[in-house]
Amino acid sequence: MPAATQPRTMAEGSIGRWMLSLAAPAVVAQVINLLYNVVDRIYIGHMPGVGATALTGVGLCMPILMLVNAFAMLAGAGGAPRAAIAMGRGDNDAAERITGNCLTVLLAIAVALTVTFYAFAPQLLRLFGASDATLPYALSYTRIYVLGSVFVLVVLGMNPFITTQGFSKFSMLTTVIGAVCNIVLDPILIFGLGMGVAGAAVATVLSQGVSAVWVLLFLCGERTRLRLRLPNLRPRAKVILPCLALGVSSFVMLSTESLLSISFNASLSRYGGDVAVGAMTIITSVSQLISMPNQGICQGGQPLIGYNFGAGRPDRVKKAFACQFGICVGYATLFWAAVMVFPHLFVNIFNSDPELVEYTVWGMRIYMAGIFASGFQTSCQQAFVALGQAKVSLLLACERKLILLIPLIFILPYFMPDNKVFAVFLAEPVSDILAAATTVTVFMTRFNKILKAGPGKA
Incomplete structure (x- = not known):
């Protein structure tokens, strides 16, 4: 018996099958x-002799890298x-203009x-906590990376327009191709040609x-159903401003990650020195193993939620959200x-220096004690984005980092003077749990009202 084929539009067929077909490639792409x-x-981190110092230096570049990603989003x-909602209404011309x-x-x-x-770059990296030992590595990586920032912006900013059309496998290949190039080029440039940290940056830009x-x-x-056409490249306020208004939520989430990274590194550098900053670099890398797959799940869920919202199918919107929520x-x-x-x-994936490894293990268990709550936070906050609720999404994006986490990074050490590094790490789980509780409460309160109002209010 031949296998069943997927219906042509997201307003038809199994929600589970659509979620799998859209989210699975998006998750793979994020990973x-x-x-x-x-x-x-x-x-x-495994460069002979200088691995720990070089790793700390590259970690200090993260606020700038995050800001580039934030502007892409x-x-x-x-x-x-917005394009998904327009396509759900049957207005592909509007989607192409977007x-x-x-x-x-x-x-x-x-x-x-x-x-x-x-x-x-030099002034910013000093602000982020760079020492005399780590600044040369941080500066080398940053300046090469920003010269190729146009590629990062195009990839991260335009690939969602491929996913939102249902071409999730193709959008996954966007990332696969670049990542494979990076994996191949890294050892050649870093070790083979002896370029070190600069080689890692060049490999990333080329990829x-x-x-x-x-x-x-x-x-x-x-x-493509949404083709790039020359007349549509001319910016129009009525087209781009609603997009930027909705994108502010994701921008704030990523740009505050940059501010958050600065806050953590500056505080840890002050209280724990380079080893604490190095530990934070590894912890941040590991934490992305949870945040990015969950973002991928929501990237797959957003077209499904947005399309059915635009098509006036609240029953399918609820099922799509429930599926997204459970997986996250x-x-x-x-x-x-x-x-x-x-x-x-x-931790051992990134470095084998005994002091740095043990310090990172200790810090990671504190920092990630409440990381389970991120599934609640991400799934609900990103569902607001899919429903076109820019203001609510922005408020929730700000709450965890700007209202809770960043102030706690600086406040808690004053209440724990005997272990200020512990206090800095503790700010993360406290914020995770409080923010998730607030986000779920707001979402469950507003969800049915948004569906009843319909896409005209999005």
Whole structure:
């Protein structure tokens, strides 16, 4: 008996099958995208003699890398859900205008970020906690990376427009191709050509360049439903501003990650020195193993939720959210258990220096004590994005980091003067649990009201 074929639109067929077909490739893409930075850190952390210092230096670059990603999501995470809602209404012309306008904004942002970060990199890295020992490594990586930031913005900002059309496997290949290039180039440039940290940055830029070409070729090709057309590249306020308004939530989430990284590194450098900052670099890398797959699950769920919301199918919206919620919470809980029981397994991937390993294991168990709550937070907050609820999504994005976590990083050490590093790490689980409780409560209160109002209010 032949296998059943997937219905042509997301308003038909099994929610579970649609979620699997959309989310699975998105999760794989997020995990592979994580390899861009993780593989660099793994190789750098095992450089003979200087691995721990070089790894700490590269970790100090993260606020700048996160800001580049944040600006990509400003257009991509805001424009793609708007395009999905437009397609659900049957207005593909409007969806194409959104796609073209978002590309133009991304290119303009790339120019501004490249000039700014290249010029002010030394001052910024000192602000982030760089010492005399770690600054040369941090500066070398940062300046090369920002020269290729246009590729990062195109990949992260435009790939969601491929996913939102239902071409999730193709969007996954965007990341797979780049990650494979990075994995191959890293050892060649770092060790083979003796370029060290600079080689890791060059490998990342070249790999992102290949992925950017791949994305643009698809969006200009025959298979896409949202083709890039020259007239649509001219920015129009009524097209781009609603996208940016919706994307502000994702922008705030990632840009505050940058501010958060600065806050953690500055405090840890002050209270624990380079070893504490190095530990935070590893902990951040491990924490991305939970945040990025959950983001992938929600990236797969967003087109399904947005399309059915635009098509006036609240019953399917509820089923899609329930599926997304269950997967995110389940994964976060399993990951939390693994980190609590086997922390050495994760830490040894990045470095084998005994002092750094033991320090990181201690810090990780504190930092990730409440990481299970991230599944609740991410699934509900991203569902608001899929429903076009920019203001609520933005408020929830701000709450955990700006209202809770960043203040706690600086306040808690004053209440625990005997162990200030412990207090800095403790800020994370306290914020995770409080923010998740608030987000779930707000979502459950507003969800039915949003569905009843319909997409006209999105």
